[in-house]
Amino acid sequence: MKKEAKKTLIKLVVAVPLMFAFGFALVPLYDVFCEVTGINGKVFQSEYSEELVTDDGRTIAIQFISTNNENMPWTFKPSEQVMKIETGKYHGVTFYVKNTTDKKMTAQAVPSVAPSNAAAHLKKLECFCFEQQELMPGEEALLPVKLLVSNELPSNIKNIILSYTIFDITDYDDEVLAHNQMAME
Amino acid sequence: MSAVIENHHDDHDHGPAKGITRWLYTTNHKDIGTLYLWFSFAMFLIGGAMAMIIRAELFQPGMQIVEPEFYNQMITLHGLIMIFGGVMPAFVGLANWLVPMMIGAPDMALPRMNNLSFWILPFAFFILLSSLFMEGGAPNFGWTFYAPLSTTYAPPSVTFFIFSVHIMGASSIMGAINVVVTIMNMRAPGVTLMKMPLFVWSWLITAYLLIAVMPVLAGAVTMMLMDIHFGTSFFNAAGGGDPVLFQHIFWFFGHPEVYIMILPAFGIVSHIIETFSRKQLFGYSSMVWAMLSIAILSFVVWAHHMFTVGLPLAAEIFFMWATMLIAVPTGVKVFNWVATMFRGSLTFETPMLFAVAFVVLFTIGGLSGLMLAIVPADFQYHDTYFVVAHFHYVLVPGAIFSIMAAVYYWIPKWSGNMYDERLGKLHFWLSFIGVNVTFFPQHFIGLAGMPRRYPDYALIFADWNMVSSIGAFLFGFSQLLFLFIVIKTVMGGKKATDQVWEGAKGLEWTVASPAPYHTFSTPPKVD
Ligand code: HEM
Ligand SMILES: [Cu+2]
Numbered sequence: 001m002k003k004e005a006k007k008t009l010i011k012l013v014v015a016v017p018l019m020f021a022f023g024f025a026l027v028p029l030y031d032v033f034c035e036v037t038g039i040n041g042k043v044f045q046s047e048y049s050e051e052l053v054t055d056d057g058r059t060i061a062i063q064f065i066s067t068n069n070e071n072m073p074w075t076f077k078p079s080e081q082v083m084k085i086e087t088g089k090y091h092g093v094t095f096y097v098k099n100t101t102d103k104k105m106t107a108q109a110v111p112s113v114a115p116s117n118a119a120a121h122l123k124k125l126e127c128f129c130f131e132q133q134e135l136m137p138g139e140e141a142l143l144p145v146k147l148l149v150s151n152e153l154p155s156n157i158k159n160i161i162l163s164y165t166i167f168d169i170t171d172y173d174d175e176v177l178a179h180n181q182m183a184m185e
Numbered sequence: 186m187s188a189v190i191e192n193h194h195d196d197h198d199h200g201p202a203k204g205i206t207r208w209l210y211t212t213n214h215k216d217i218g219t220l221y222l223w224f225s226f227a228m229f230l231i232g233g234a235m236a237m238i239i240r241a242e243l244f245q246p247g248m249q250i251v252e253p254e255f256y257n258q259m260i261t262l263h264g265l266i267m268i269f270g271g272v273m274p275a276f277v278g279l280a281n282w283l284v285p286m287m288i289g290a291p292d293m294a295l296p297r298m299n300n301l302s303f304w305i306l307p308f309a310f311f312i313l314l315s316s317l318f319m320e321g322g323a324p325n326f327g328w329t330f331y332a333p334l335s336t337t338y339a340p341p342s343v344t345f346f347i348f349s350v351h352i353m354g355a356s357s358i359m360g361a362i363n364v365v366v367t368i369m370n371m372r373a374p375g376v377t378l379m380k381m382p383l384f385v386w387s388w389l390i391t392a393y394l395l396i397a398v399m400p401v402l403a404g405a406v407t408m409m410l411m412d413i414h415f416g417t418s419f420f421n422a423a424g425g426g427d428p429v430l431f432q433h434i435f436w437f438f439g440h441p442e443v444y445i446m447i448l449p450a451f452g453i454v455s456h457i458i459e460t461f462s463r464k465q466l467f468g469y470s471s472m473v474w475a476m477l478s479i480a481i482l483s484f485v486v487w488a489h490h491m492f493t494v495g496l497p498l499a500a501e502i503f504f505m506w507a508t509m510l511i512a513v514p515t516g517v518k519v520f521n522w523v524a525t526m527f528r529g530s531l532t533f534e535t536p537m538l539f540a541v542a543f544v545v546l547f548t549i550g551g552l553s554g555l556m557l558a559i560v561p562a563d564f565q566y567h568d569t570y571f572v573v574a575h576f577h578y579v580l581v582p583g584a585i586f587s588i589m590a591a592v593y594y595w596i597p598k599w600s601g602n603m604y605d606e607r608l609g610k611l612h613f614w615l616s617f618i619g620v621n622v623t624f625f626p627q628h629f630i631g632l633a634g635m636p637r638r639y640p641d642y643a644l645i646f647a648d649w650n651m652v653s654s655i656g657a658f659l660f661g662f663s664q665l666l667f668l669f670i671v672i673k674t675v676m677g678g679k680k681a682t683d684q685v686w687e688g689a690k691g692l693e694w695t696v697a698s699p700a701p702y703h704t705f706s707t708p709p710k711v712d
Contacts, residue, residue: 002370004369004370005294005366005369005370005371008365008366008369008370009294009295009362009366012362012365012366012396013362015396015397016358016362016396016400017400018400019396019397019398019399019400019401020400020401020403020404021404022400022401022404023400023401023402023403023404023405023408023434023437024404024408026401026430026433026434026437027408027419027430030427030430030433069422069423108423108424110422110423114495116495116497117497117498165422167422167423168423169423169424172416172423172424
């Protein structure tokens with residue numbers, strides 16, 4: 001085989017694992033992209049920020065939705081369906097959960113925000129979705145969220161929906177989960 | 186690196202080995218081309234039989250013939266087999282036969298890898314098909330295998346599916362590497378890049394697309410494998426993953442993949458139209474540039490398959506315009522084909538009939554694609570039979586007609602015999618009518634709201650579904666005629682001349698018919 005042909009061959013053979021790796025690189029790229037743009041409704045934990053707090057906010061409605069993932073038997077619902085809130089102020093809300101089974105179970109809630117361009121303006125100081133919930137049989141709890149909607153929220157948005165889906169993760173491998181959890185935050 | 190050492194044939198007139206070992210051990214590009222083509226024909230018939238089952242079930246509303254679970258398996262296997270077993274190997278087979286002869290090379294650059302890339306394919310499809318007999322049945326999540334359907338909710342056979350996709354991918358990648366190395370390094374002196382026949386150009390571009398996206402597909406199925414067996418959560422929301430991510434990765438492969446299935450067709454049709462118009466092809470260099478721009482654009486349009494997953498507005502608009510932009514180079518190509526025919530001395534032998542039908546019907550598929558590219562319209566059309574009509578128009582009278590045209594056009598060179606023109610024309614007309622009767626009504630039922638991938642439907646869709654099924658049976662059974670014609674031609678018939686077609690140009694027509702086992706052992710003179 002000619003020398004040039006070998007060169008072409010080597011380049012192509014190297015390109016294959018690179019593209020394979022690129023496929024995997026799409027995973028973190030996707031997360032970074034979602035975090036930077038705030039799309040996909042992913043909301044990450046944020047620090048308390050004095051700058052975001054103002055007195056000349058406007059009133060918007062925030063609606064809470066709870067969904068049980070398939071096979072998740074717990075009772076899970078927001079304490080209030082809709083709240084009127086002021087932008088530029090911290091508000092606390094709660095969700096009620098109860099383990100309705102006779103087994104000890106672990107759950108993970110996954111949040112989502114609609115419309116998606118509101119997600120970047122929703123800051124969560126505290127959220128039960130940042131950790132896992134472990135409940136004994138029959139145990140119930142009020143899960144807190146502390147949030148602020150920044151005054152920079154586009155003025156055409158008058159309604160925000162914050163939804164949570166709760167998953168049963170009792171049988172998941174803890175180590176793998178912890179790792180994924182870190183990747184998520 | 187033993188696989189890359191070139192075969193040296195000192196004895197020029199030695200022919201193929203005898204018996205089965207000829208096919209098992211062959212490193213001859215013509216033999217391997219033949220193997221690929223027959224393999225793809227077999228897959229075409231198996232995938233076609235599955236389509237017949239699907240259309241039989243949809244002949245009437247209600248559940249008649251199969252269980253819903255089995256219906257889903259048929260939908261999935263039909264798609265996978267037609268794409269990875271039918272269309273792609275057929276094009277690789279054509280590349281094997283034609284690329285070396287068209288550029289004046291004695292063989293492919295990597296003959297042993299060529300043998301390997303073919304012979305792993307039957308295993309891949311054996312594994313895929315055997316999943317039909319496994320517990321829980323064959324894959325049932327559609328050819329797009331969206332997670333979590335294909336992970337959390339998949340039948341156990343999904344692991345075998347993943348393995349077979351890996352093998353198919355390895356085969357395609359090896360085939361593509363072989364094509365690139367051959368084209369870049371083995372052209373006869375005088376065959377410059379901008380003098381290469383368009384089929385060679387189309388395959389060079391296709392091969393690069395394959396090398397770029399098949400590894401990404403391999404990555405996607407590997408992630409599935411890890412989610413299923415090793416507790417990772419790439420696509421599992423509970424563990425911090427995201428099912429939408431799967432769709433991004435899949436379509437990053439998937440959209441270039443649809444161009445992998447159409448670019449070689451563009452090459453074939455250009456040759457055939459040129460020959461039967463007895464004129465020079467209109468706009469050679471614009472054809473090359475159009476294919477290059479289509480290939481590049483195909484990497485930035487993937488999310489048009491995901492308009493309804495909840496993309497932000499900016500992304501919807503970007504992907505909408507990028508998709509529509511592809512219509513520009515595509516339009517250039519259609520224009521050039523029509524301009525080539527304009528004022529040509531046209532004759533309509535079977536290959537030309539298929540090629541002209543390609544131009545017309547592929548354009549219909551392109552236009553329905555443009556409709557789907559309009560975001561607000563796609564919100565209505567997505568996952569309806571309108572999408573099914575769209576991609577069948579670009580794939581059946583598009584990719585598959587081009588393959589049939591190629592077989593009729595080059596089989597005299599391959600076998601030394603002319604096919605039976607009367608039967609060829611009959612096959613064309615039956616296929617042409619069949620394809621349109623099958624797929625045109627699917628536009629109507631799609632626009633009226635019939636969702637895809639269900640074994641049953643509302644009564645209002647009944648009439649057009651029956652029409653569509655009748656067309657499908659007509660099309661399906663006409664392909665047995667095609668099988669008969671091909672076998673008859675290989676067995677005997679009127680002897681073909683070396684040039685075969687009056688207007689045919691290109692190096693492959695300068696060698697004897699049938700093409701000798703070894704051609705261009707000394708490079709031809711090209712000016
Ligand atoms: C002008 C060119 C084209 C445009 C604008 C276009 C546009 C689109 C759009 C927007 C969709 C998504 C529809 C939906 O799911 O709601 C789609 C689906 C599809 N297209 Fe095209 N397309 C074009 C050409 C092609 C070609 C050349 C092929 C293949 C040879 C092709 C094969 C497919 C397939 C297989 C699907 C469906 C995939 C699935 O969901 O199973 N398209 N096309
Ligand atoms: Cu596409």
